[in-house]
Amino acid sequence: RRYRLDSIEGRPTAEEVRVNRTLTPQQMAEKYRTDRDHAHEGPMFGYVKRAHPHAGDDAIRQAIITAVRFEDATFAHFNWNGDFWECVVRAVARAAAQYPDFLETTYRDARNNVAYYYK
Secondary structure, three states: OHHHHHHHOOOOOHHHHHHHHHOOHHHHHHHHHHHHHOHHHOHHHHHHHHHOOOOOHHHHHHHHHHHHHHHHHHHHOOOOOOOHHHHHHHHHHHHHHHOOOOOHHHHHHHHHHHHHHHO
């Protein structure tokens, strides 16, 4: 879903596509890190603002920052030790202990996301 949002709005311009195609893997990784570090300043801010028009800008920015940190924590806590699905569940449970205010559906989606990327 997160990647589908990129196709709705805020798609890269032809010039951005051209530049992105010339990036080395190391440069692309750096760009990815920069985009994540500043996700609250990118297109996601507009998506969340439209979904929650009465929310304050600072609250939206903080929510995006917290969501990115939660996702980072799910991967940081992953440890290949035991049954694959149990490793996934344990990683998300540890991240959920750090970030307890998300909906259960968010934790479910996080488990699926971690499983997908580590498969």
